[in-house]
Amino acid sequence: MLSTLGYASVxxxxxxxxxxxxxxxxxxxxxxxxxxxxxxxxxxxxxxFFAMSGGMAVMEVALLTHDFSVEYVARVGSLETPTYYTAISLWSSLEGSILFWxxxxxxxxxxxxxxxxREWDAHRAAGGRVTAIQGGLAQGLRTTPLVIAVIGVVQLFFFGLLAGPANPFGIVDPAPLNGPGPNPLLQNxxxxxxxxxMLYFGFVGMTIPFAFAIAGLVRGNVEARWLRDSRRWMVAGWAFLTMGIIGGGWWSYEVLGWGGAWxxxxxxxxxxxxxxxxxxxLHSAMVQERRGMLKTWNLSLMIGxxxxxxxxxxxxxSGVIDSVHxxxxxxxxxxxxxxxxxxxLGSLALIGWRSNRLHAAGQVESAVSRESAFILNNLLLVGFTFTVLLGxxxxxxxxALRGDRISVGPPYFDSVASPIGLALLFLMGIGPxxxxxxxxxxxxxxxxxxxxxMGLTAGVGALAFGMRAFLPILTIVFAAFVLTTIFQEFQKGIAARRRIAERSVGGALxxxxxxxxxRYGGYVVHVGVVVIALAISVAWTWKSEREMTLRPGERLAxxxxxxxxxxxxxxxxxxxYVIGATFDAYRDGREIGQEQPRLNFYTATQQTIxxxxxxxxxxxxxxxTLMAVEPERGEHVTVRAIVNPGIVWLWIGGMIMGLGALLAIWPRRRDRMQAVGAELVAEPAADAPPRVA
Known part of the structure; x- marks a missing residue:
């Protein structure tokens, strides 16, 4: 019954x-x-949406009621799995994750x-006279349906997967009495x-700006309008993706037992x-809006x-890689x-078709300018993307070519990430x-x-505190440089508001x-990035690690x-089945509580986590991390202890980035007042000559 209802929803x-x-x-x-x-x-x-919500509800009911006649439930469900992990096992395997997506x-x-x-509400309120007043059909009246159509094409692909090769609502007959449960790592x-x-909302959120880009190409609207229309969607998707990545690092740190986050x-x-x-x-879009440059580049970035x-x-x-994820x-x-x-191929064809409208109206007038800094920022980010993709x-x-299995490990990625990351950190202070x-x-x-x-002073301070590694010191120098430039930008903005509006410092802020x-939400995001860079630098520079076998009463320092x-x-x-060990923890001779690392043995899959x-x-x-328990030797345990200085600021920095993104997209009264009027802007017909930005 549930299988039929769920498949009908799809x-x-x-x-x-x-x-x-x-x-x-x-x-x-x-x-x-x-x-x-x-x-x-x-x-x-x-x-x-309502149909897919029905499918989601059916699957959750099947999971929570342990209906093993539903194929997906038979694969990931278990009578023993706690309710919380049963509910979130929706995205623990292939078909359920596609349904969630x-x-x-x-x-x-x-x-x-x-x-x-609001577009059609405004159109009707104007008595259908918008086209006569503006000399052409209001842009949103044509573009928005095309955006919905592009999103619909993407939906056809994913819904089609659910209806075909990734159908989670297959019927199992006879139904098993129990299932294996989700991957132990995913219920730990x-x-x-x-x-x-968070990752799903970020990944899927990129569909909306992509749809605006494709609709703009189809309509011939390749000026800055599609950027303004899609900015909040893009920032929201980026924020979700950021939170997903930071959350993934936190999960790795808390679950995998190796003491790292990436x-x-x-x-x-x-x-x-x-x-x-x-x-x-998000950086190069500002250049197009302000200077009319980088039209092809921005379209390519969004599509990419x-x-x-x-x-x-x-x-x-696809099964082409081996990973815990x-x-x-x-x-x-x-x-x-x-x-x-x-x-x-479709996107390239559209860009080629509209190439006559993609010529830049502006140009770089000086190597020392905001647009130059943003362009260099883009080149570094895209170069970073290519090197990570290559690795x-x-x-x-x-x-595929030779049949040999090789691996590209952290040394390659670290050697690339360190110099590019430092250059990007420096540009964060230069550009704004x-x-x-x-x-x-x-x-x-x-x-x-x-x-x-301030940057040089911070570097001297790092040396005074015993830091000798070059890259961490340079990170601290650049971090102080960036934070000072951000402080100056806020200081100038507050002073201007106090002068113009006679506001208090808090009111001006x-x-x-x-x-x-x-703009200022973006600066808060930059603060979060700086905090993360400092956390990584400090944690990895002063990290300590020891492993030792202990008997009751023995200590590890x-x-x-x-x-x-x-x-x-x-x-x-x-x-x-859980085997654990209890330790009294002390810091500087003062007891700070008890810690209980554990070994969890999952009987259904015969795995120890x-x-x-x-x-x-x-x-x-x-x-x-509890490495081993040896009861035959009188309750000996082997424990690995790691001290990570300042790593909590990695998670705090991620939260600051999320806060900055929220501030950047939060609706303001001026936006709401202009929302209707902004939609009724004339758009050239598809065969009209291009406008100059």
Missing amino acids: IAGLMGALLAVAAGAHAGLGRSGGETSTALARRAAYFA AWILAGYGALLAFTRR HPLMGLHPP AWDPVENASFLPWLTATAF TFLLTLFGTFLTR AFTEGVIGPVFLGFIAFVA TMWPLVVE ALPWRRTSREQIARSFAGPVI ADLFTRNGA IADYEIEFVEAWGREEAHR ATPSVKSSLTSDLYL
Whole structure:
């Protein structure tokens, strides 16, 4: 019953997506019937979302009621798995993750249709006179249906997977009495309820800006309008992706027991690649809006970002790589490659078709200007993307050509990431402080004297505290430089608001975010990046590690911590057997509590997973991993102890980045007041000559 109902929901969603494509294309490209077709496309987007929501609800009911007649539940369900992990096992395997992805995609499509409803409301309020007043059809009245149609095409692909090779609602007859449960690694920490959804919302969120780019190309609108329309969607997707990556590092740190947060795993890289190109796009889009440059570049970045999200999905679900993050081998790899090729070739064809409208209206007037800094920033980010992509794919290329299995490990990626990351950190301080077009020597001296002094002072301080490694010291120098330039930008903005509006310092600061949230929210994001860079530099420079076998009452000393082994213990839980050890922890001779690292044995899969114990503070983490318990030797235990100074600031920096993104996209009164009028801007007909930006 549930299988039939769930599959019917998928088919209904597929029909809704098909209708959205047909109606949206007719409204965006047709000569008549635009209002009726647009309304139909919008309602089709709503219907697709409600249909996929039905499918999601059916699957969750099947998981929580342990209906093993549903194929997906039989594969990942278990009577012993706790309810929380049973619910989130929706995204623990191939078919369920595709269902979750499709539901989010349908939700984005419905939200887009809902937020753009003002266009036709304004059109009707004007009595249909907009075209006569403006001399051409208002841009949103044609572009939005096309955006819905492009989203519908992507939905057709994912909904089609669910209806075919990735159907999670297959019927198992006879139904088993129990299942194996999800992968033990995916039911070992509550963060699995946060990390994957954030990544999914980020990956899928890149579909909306991509749809705006494709719709703009089809309509011939390649000026800055499509950038403004898609900016909040892009920042939101980027923020979700950022939180997903940071959450993934936190999950790795808390679950895998190795004491690190990033290992350059192929699937980690697959999430990092679109983040890099999306970051590049958010910077270069400002150059196009302000100077009319980089039109082809921005379109290529947006399309490339979407393609990289598809590529990351292909890596995770095709079975071509071995990773703790990857799903078991499926049959959808070739289908994904086909869709990636379709999107890439179709996008290139559209860019070629509109090449006569992609000539830049502006040009770089000086090497020392904001646009030059942003262009260099983009080149570094894209270069970083290429080198990470090369390192990720090279083992697959070698295996395909020669049959040999090789690996590209962290040394390669670290050697690339360190210099590029430092250069990007430096540019974060340079770019915002430079004016557009050109800069005088007096402006340079006025803008950068303070930051340079603060940076050098911080470097001397690092040396005084015993830091001798060159790259960490340089990181601290650049971090102080960037933070000072950001402080100066806030200081200038606050002074201007106090002078103009006679506001208090707090009121002037609030005005900066309410009047120009995109700019000052971006500065907050930069602060988060600096905090993360400092956390990595400090944690990896002063990290301490020891491994030792202890008997009850014996102690292990590391850095300013000591741990004393108290006892070993064991207990049986519904879905696993747990062996743990209790340690009294001391810092500078003062007891700070008890820690209990564990070994979890999952009987269904015969796997043992270590769960570390982490004692966090703002200055350092004490990280204990239980390596072995030897009861035959009188309860000897082997424990690995790691002290990571300042690593908690890695997670705090991620939260600051998320806060900055939220400030950048938060709706403001001026935006709401202009929302309707901004939609009614004339757009050239598809065959009209290009406008000069």
